[in-house]
Amino acid sequence: MGNSDFHGALFVPAAHHWVGREGQQPAWIILHGTAGFTTARQCADYFADPATEASAHYIVGRDGEVIQCVHEINAAWANGAITGEPGTGGDGVHHDAWWSQMGLNPNLLTIAIEHVKPSQDNSDSLTTEQKAASFRLIADICQRWGIPPRFADARGGITGHFSIDPVNRSGCPGPYPWAELWEFVKGGAAMVPSGWKDDGKTLVAPNGVKVVQGFRDYVLAHAWHADNWPLESEHGATPVEISNPSLGGGTRQRFRWTTLEWTPKRGVFEAWTGQELQAYELRTAALNKEVAELKAKLAARPVGLTEPMQNALRNALPVLQYLCK
Numbered sequence: 001m002g003n004s005d006f007h008g009a010l011f012v013p014a015a016h017h018w019v020g021r022e023g024q025q026p027a028w029i030i031l032h033g034t035a036g037f038t039t040a041r042q043c044a045d046y047f048a049d050p051a052t053e054a055s056a057h058y059i060v061g062r063d064g065e066v067i068q069c070v071h072e073i074n075a076a077w078a079n080g081a082i083t084g085e086p087g088t089g090g091d092g093v094h095h096d097a098w099w100s101q102m103g104l105n106p107n108l109l110t111i112a113i114e115h116v117k118p119s120q121d122n123s124d125s126l127t128t129e130q131k132a133a134s135f136r137l138i139a140d141i142c143q144r145w146g147i148p149p150r151f152a153d154a155r156g157g158i159t160g161h162f163s164i165d166p167v168n169r170s171g172c173p174g175p176y177p178w179a180e181l182w183e184f185v186k187g188g189a190a191m192v193p194s195g196w197k198d199d200g201k202t203l204v205a206p207n208g209v210k211v212v213q214g215f216r217d218y219v220l221a222h223a224w225h226a227d228n229w230p231l232e233s234e235h236g237a238t239p240v241e242i243s244n245p246s247l248g249g250g251t252r253q254r255f256r257w258t259t260l261e262w263t264p265k266r267g268v269f270e271a272w273t274g275q276e277l278q279a280y281e282l283r284t285a286a287l288n289k290e291v292a293e294l295k296a297k298l299a300a301r302p303v304g305l306t307e308p309m310q311n312a313l314r315n316a317l318p319v320l321q322y323l324c325k
């Protein structure tokens with residue numbers, strides 16, 4: 001969309017950035033948490049305010065929305081100063097030594113990604129949708145800039161703000177699914193299950209059924225087994241689970257071995273398929289019992305009914321059975 005560098009990202013320009021990178025090229029991706037805000041748009045509007053002396057290249061929302069605020073060829077006002085002593089970053093005391101050894105503004109060498117976290121201390125975990133969007137964005141940037149898709153070292157890679165500013169930003173980004181990220185970026189294209197096809201927007205299983213949007217992100221981010229193909233398209237369901245009505249309405253897609261569900265409150269998640277199946281089995285048993293009772297009544301009471309009435313009742317049975325499914 002617009003003139004963003006990442007497919008699908010909305011571009012909302014930040015008020016401040018450095019034009020160009022003084023001849024440097026990004027070699028590190030720095031992950032941040034917003035410590036406030038509930039949507040990517042709120043954070044983008046904050047960066048768009050000239051009074052805000054900060055910016056980032058990207059913001060990833062709780063719902064998986066990605067907004068770009070600074071072009072990747074430019075440097076964001078994202079990482080502040082290098083603090084602490086040189087050493088091995090991540091302990092809240094030392095910055096990773098290469099930052100100070102290079103004698104350059106780290107912003108010239110980095111691409112900054114903010115993750116919306118409502119808590120002021122960044123203690124929130126990413127939502128499933130946010131995680132999927134963050135992983136895809138990082139993999140895409142790594143590929144386009146030749147950034148090594150691994151934990152940062154002196155030659156480049158991915159790390160958190162704590163690596164540069166351990167004194168003030170030891171809790172930035174806060175909880176982040178690093179292990180899952182390494183799995184995802186290492187897998188690269190192999191995360192598309194074998195025999196399935198993905199064009200960057202739509203995932204198509206070997207049986208031709210499509211998996212889109214958040215469900216697609218989930219499948220791509222979870223080492224999905226190739227044989228666990230979808231049995232139906234995603235569709236609305238209210239309630240989304242009969243065994244847990246408190247979830248409310250949402251959407252659902254059944255796969256051979258599991259079920260993906262989405263609700264506005266929880267985002268995408270894997271359903272408790274066994275519990276749900278048992279609820280259906282109990283319901284089916286109760287309905288079968290009802291049908292058997294109706295059949296017995298019908299058989300016991302033909303007397304007094306005219307033949308057309310009996311026929312009408314018999315014709316109605318399959319319809320009743322169908323409706324009770």
Ligand SMILES: [Zn+2]
Binds near residue numbers: 031032033169173
């Ligand atoms: Zn930060």
